[in-house]
Amino acid sequence: MPETIQPAQLVGSNPIRKEGRAKVLGQARYVDDITMPEMWYGATVRSNIARGRILSISFPPEIPWHEFTIVSAKDIPGENTIVHLTKDHPCLAAEYINHPDEPILLLAHPDKRVLPAAVAAVKIEYEVYPAVFTIEESEAEDGPQVWNPNPADVAHHHHLKNTFKTYLLQNGDPDEAFAAADFIIEGEYHTGAQEQLYIENNGIIGEYLGDEGVKVQGSMQCPYYVVHALELVFDLPREKCRVIQTETGGAFGGKEDFPSVIASHAALLAMKCGHPVKICYDRGEDMVGTTKRHPSRTRHRTAVSKDGRILGGTIDFAIDGGAYATLSPVVLSRGTIHAAGPYHWPHLIVRAKAMATNIAPHGAFRGFGAPQSLFALERHMDKIAGVLGLTPEEFRRRNFLKTGDQTATGQHLLEPVDMQALLTRALKEADYHAKIARYAESNKTDPIKRGLGFASFFHGSGFTGSGERRLNSLVEIDLTPDGRPRVLMGSTEFGQGTNTVISQVAAQALNLPYEAIVIAQPDTGHVPDSGPTVASRTTMVVGKLVERASRSLCLTLTNSGYVPRGYTPEEFQAGAIAYLAEHGECKVSARYEPVGEIFWDDEKYKGDAYPAYAWAVYVAEVAVDTRTYQATVTDFHALQEVGKVLHPILAEGQIQGGVAQGIGYAIYEKCEYKNGRMMNNQMTNYIMPTSADLPPIHVHFEETPSVQGAFGAKGIGELPMDGPAPAILNAVLNATGIAFNTIPLLPEDIFERMTRTSDTGSEALEPAVDRDTRVEAEVVA
Amino acid sequence: MIELNINGKPYTVDVPPMKRLLDVLREDLHLTGVKEGCGEGECGSCSVLFDGVLANSCLIPVLQAEGVEIGTIEGVAIGEQLAPIQQCFLEEGGAQCGICTPGMILATKHLLDKYPQPTLPQIQEGLAGNLCRCTGYSRIFAAVEAAAKLA
Numbered sequence: 058m059p060e061t062i063q064p065a066q067l068v069g070s071n072p073i074r075k076e077g078r079a080k081v082l083g084q085a086r087y088v089d090d091i092t093m094p095e096m097w098y099g100a101t102v103r104s105n106i107a108r109g110r111i112l113s114i115s116f117p118p119e120i121p122w123h124e125f126t127i128v129s130a131k132d133i134p135g136e137n138t139i140v141h142l143t144k145d146h147p148c149l150a151a152e153y154i155n156h157p158d159e160p161i162l163l164l165a166h167p168d169k170r171v172l173p174a175a176v177a178a179v180k181i182e183y184e185v186y187p188a189v190f191t192i193e194e195s196e197a198e199d200g201p202q203v204w205n206p207n208p209a210d211v212a213h214h215h216h217l218k219n220t221f222k223t224y225l226l227q228n229g230d231p232d233e234a235f236a237a238a239d240f241i242i243e244g245e246y247h248t249g250a251q252e253q254l255y256i257e258n259n260g261i262i263g264e265y266l267g268d269e270g271v272k273v274q275g276s277m278q279c280p281y282y283v284v285h286a287l288e289l290v291f292d293l294p295r296e297k298c299r300v301i302q303t304e305t306g307g308a309f310g311g312k313e314d315f316p317s318v319i320a321s322h323a324a325l326l327a328m329k330c331g332h333p334v335k336i337c338y339d340r341g342e343d344m345v346g347t348t349k350r351h352p353s354r355t356r357h358r359t360a361v362s363k364d365g366r367i368l369g370g371t372i373d374f375a376i377d378g379g380a381y382a383t384l385s386p387v388v389l390s391r392g393t394i395h396a397a398g399p400y401h402w403p404h405l406i407v408r409a410k411a412m413a414t415n416i417a418p419h420g421a422f423r424g425f426g427a428p429q430s431l432f433a434l435e436r437h438m439d440k441i442a443g444v445l446g447l448t449p450e451e452f453r454r455r456n457f458l459k460t461g462d463q464t465a466t467g468q469h470l471l472e473p474v475d476m477q478a479l480l481t482r483a484l485k486e487a488d489y490h491a492k493i494a495r496y497a498e499s500n501k502t503d504p505i506k507r508g509l510g511f512a513s514f515f516h517g518s519g520f521t522g523s524g525e526r527r528l529n530s531l532v533e534i535d536l537t538p539d540g541r542p543r544v545l546m547g548s549t550e551f552g553q554g555t556n557t558v559i560s561q562v563a564a565q566a567l568n569l570p571y572e573a574i575v576i577a578q579p580d581t582g583h584v585p586d587s588g589p590t591v592a593s594r595t596t597m598v599v600g601k602l603v604e605r606a607s608r609s610l611c612l613t614l615t616n617s618g619y620v621p622r623g624y625t626p627e628e629f630q631a632g633a634i635a636y637l638a639e640h641g642e643c644k645v646s647a648r649y650e651p652v653g654e655i656f657w658d659d660e661k662y663k664g665d666a667y668p669a670y671a672w673a674v675y676v677a678e679v680a681v682d683t684r685t686y687q688a689t690v691t692d693f694h695a696l697q698e699v700g701k702v703l704h705p706i707l708a709e710g711q712i713q714g715g716v717a718q719g720i721g722y723a724i725y726e727k728c729e730y731k732n733g734r735m736m737n738n739q740m741t742n743y744i745m746p747t748s749a750d751l752p753p754i755h756v757h758f759e760e761t762p763s764v765q766g767a768f769g770a771k772g773i774g775e776l777p778m779d780g781p782a783p784a785i786l787n788a789v790l791n792a793t794g795i796a797f798n799t800i801p802l803l804p805e806d807i808f809e810r811m812t813r814t815s816d817t818g819s820e821a822l823e824p825a826v827d828r829d830t831r832v833e834a835e836v837v838a
Numbered sequence: 839m840i841e842l843n844i845n846g847k848p849y850t851v852d853v854p855p856m857k858r859l860l861d862v863l864r865e866d867l868h869l870t871g872v873k874e875g876c877g878e879g880e881c882g883s884c885s886v887l888f889d890g891v892l893a894n895s896c897l898i899p900v901l902q903a904e905g906v907e908i909g910t911i912e913g914v915a916i917g918e919q920l921a922p923i924q925q926c927f928l929e930e931g932g933a934q935c936g937i938c939t940p941g942m943i944l945a946t947k948h949l950l951d952k953y954p955q956p957t958l959p960q961i962q963e964g965l966a967g968n969l970c971r972c973t974g975y976s977r978i979f980a981a982v983e984a985a986a987k988l989a
């Protein structure tokens with residue numbers, strides 16, 4: 058690869074990762090690599106019950122408590138809340154406990170080795186209340202009410218008990234469809250919790266700087282979310298809450314909402330002890346105490362005609378939000394919109410709800426609700442095809458959305474969509490037809506049953522509906538003293554390639570070499586709020602802002618006369634230095650503006666749900682060993698249309714990483730709970746795929762540039778999480794003839810179904826019977 | 839006092855003999871390229887070379903490291919010059935968030951010492967003790983293959 062790539066070809070080429078050199082040298086500084094003079098260490102005392110009231114807290118004399126700083130809810134100068142969308146989530150539990158491992162006290166000490174014994178020594182007595190651990194227990198009419206900030210609401214709307222949020226997406230009248238249907242097909246689908254399992258745990262260093270306010274630095278996706286949380290906890294104005302992102306070792310959504318908690322904790326300890334305080338969780342604490350993917354239950358009822366057309370349907374989508382609302386309403390929203398998939402529904406109702414349980418709050422994880430509802434949909438599509446006697450391919454072909462159609466929210470698809478062609482190409486790349494014919498033969502005798510399955514799906518890029526307008530993101534570019542453009546934004550790098558892709562966009566727009574671009578460290582003291590680094594929005598939305606700001610920098614400098622038109626990199630740099638000498642500084646900015654008309658009605662849930670969509674067909678090949686009951690994925694093809702691919706190597710890596718997480722979600726990763734507490738909170742018993750577990754993951758792109766994104770790009774970050782699980786379970790059905798409707802699908806589940814004598818285990822099974830891997834399971838720890 | 843030999847240089851540390859080698863490297867010697875991902879021998883982000891063999895430094899009391907040649911990521915590059923393995927990780931996209939990367943590079947070094955031209959199954963097995971949550975491993979395999987070609 059050449060060191061310097063000509064600007065003309067920058068977008069679409071593969072310059073080396075901006076911060077890559079530091080990473081391969083082991084010189085990149087993650088939060089736990091940073092120490093400060095006089096720094097202390099913090100630890101968290103947590104509840105060991107799921108729900109109840111604190112009766113007393115005592116400190117046994119064997120610990121020299123005078124050496125420690127102890128923070129409780131009483132020490133919070135502002136509001137005792139971690140704000141996301143509502144204020145139900147306390148920073149520290151003051152009286153009531155709503156989930157196991159809920160933070161109650163914070164301890165700090167100069168020697169981190171003495172902290173575990175001190176944490177264990179604190180004695181807390183509780184009055185224990187009944188708790189709920191599943192969606193079913195949460196919605197049960199005679200069960201306890203575990204969440205509602207306003208009891209009067211429940212008195213009036215009994216169905217709202219324990220409900221964080223509901224949505225109703227209605228398009229036409231499904232009853233008409235059911236009346237006209239040749240077949241009505243029902244199914245129920247479940248997905249489990251999933252741990253993000255970034256290899257770097259959550260960690261933050263907090264400082265209290267007196268009149269200057271609080272300062273925190275650490276591992277995170279969204280510095281401005283943390284600013285917002287600190288403002289309330291410390292009752293300080295925004296400019297006195299400074300947040301800096303350090304190199305971040307993976308996030309996947311797991312560092313979207315949670316850093317607000319640990320940052321508040323570290324800063325509270327720092328305020329009280331007068332030292333910088335570092336809190337870095339170990340793996341066990343990170344896994345029990347931080348957010349995971351929402352478990353879900355989806356019920357489909359679909360009306361179809363005998364020629365294989367969807368006439369209409371209802372989808373009931375429920376997610377388990379855990380003990381506090383955190384981001385559940387928005388996760389639910391994305392799940393609701395994606396529940397309909399890339400199909401045409403003449404009549405559709407989606408009823409969605411997020412329920413409270415006494416489990417640690419569930420939060421953001423790559424895909425954000427879509428992997429759950431798309432798993433259900435794509436399993437259900439195969440089920441319907443089976444009932445109709447059509448192939449999964451043919452049934453989908455008769456119902457795909459196409460350019461100009463309306464989605465379930467009534468959005469007109471103005472940019473080109475060609476699911477038919479994507480499906481044709483994906484099946485061809487995977488050699489699907491020849492292989493299923495061959496395996497149908499070999500499966501008759503071979504104890505290893507092989508099969509292929511696929512999922513067709515879409516993923517919306519950017520915030521839902523009016524979200525981008527509300528975010529009102531801002532990007533700035535200034536000049537460094539040596540005349541290089543420096544991009545200032547709150548958007549963060551955590552492995553996905555933000556720094557690299559944004560540099561490519563800026564370099565291309567400025568007609569400068571990639572190496573000339575500087576990305577400022579995300580520090581809210583210096584960078585503007587370009588919105589959170591989530592929702593597959595950074596390349597598309599922030600990239601577009603960087604493109605616009607770059608053009609305006611170019612104009613500013615050329616109009617000033619310091620930089621000639623048609624400049625060389627050297628002329629640009631010399632002119633920039635001259636401009637700075639004259640004016641002292643040069644800063645341009647670009648603020649979000651919708652591209653074209655975007656209409657969204659939050660009340661009715663109608664309109665343009667996302668500025669753009671990525672479209673995909675994923676094909677999985679599996680082998681199920683009928684002697685060990687182990688399913689493995691033996692080959693995987695991921696085809697997607699994602700607009701212009703700005704950096705093919707990074708993009709391929711994103712897709713492969715997401716597919717690997719999707720394979721884990723489908724057949725390896727199970728969170729085992731007992732009384733609401735995760736029991737397998739170690740890497741030794743929570744099993745993520747290793748290099749020996751994964752198949753070759755072939756990545757294929759179609760590129761149809763979108764007007765929405767920088768140089769035609771659309772978002773790709775979350776997309777690859779959506780397709781693997783349904784594709785794999787559809788492949789297991791193809792291999793074994795058994796329909797599994799719950800993930801994760803582990804060998805014990807396959808064993809149970811293959812050895813069950815009462816029936817054949819076909820699609821005719823009562824959906825309610827196939828609920829074999831529920832969230833709450835008995836664990837032999 | 840415990841004497842250590844790290845990346846060919848002698849060090850003397852005054853630490854409890856049961857202190858984990860991982861913590862001695864990070865805290866006492868400020869060699870923070872070695873990372874802690876799990877603390878129980880599962881993730882490989884704390885990998886070091888222990889007399890040339892890949893080992894998890896979170897499981898090794900520093901006492902056991904006396905008299906052993908220890909290699910860490912800080913000893914892989916030659917001055918400012920990246921080693922071929924590092925260059926290949928960079929060019930092939932083998933590092934995303936980078937937290938597993940030091941361990942992966944040492945695992946690759948160990949693998950290529952054993953099998954200069956490894957097959958894909960040998961690569962998969964050789965790296966199976968090093969977890970990566972970002973890449974799905976494919977681009978890491980590509981980096982290893984590219985490094986083997988250069989050798």
Ligand code: FES
Pocket residue numbers: 873874875876877878879880881882883884885894895896897
């Ligand atoms: S930290 Fe040593 S193997 Fe994970």
Ligand code: FES
Pocket residue numbers: 256306307552932933934935936937938939969970971972973
């Ligand atoms: S690159 Fe992030 S864990 Fe491997």
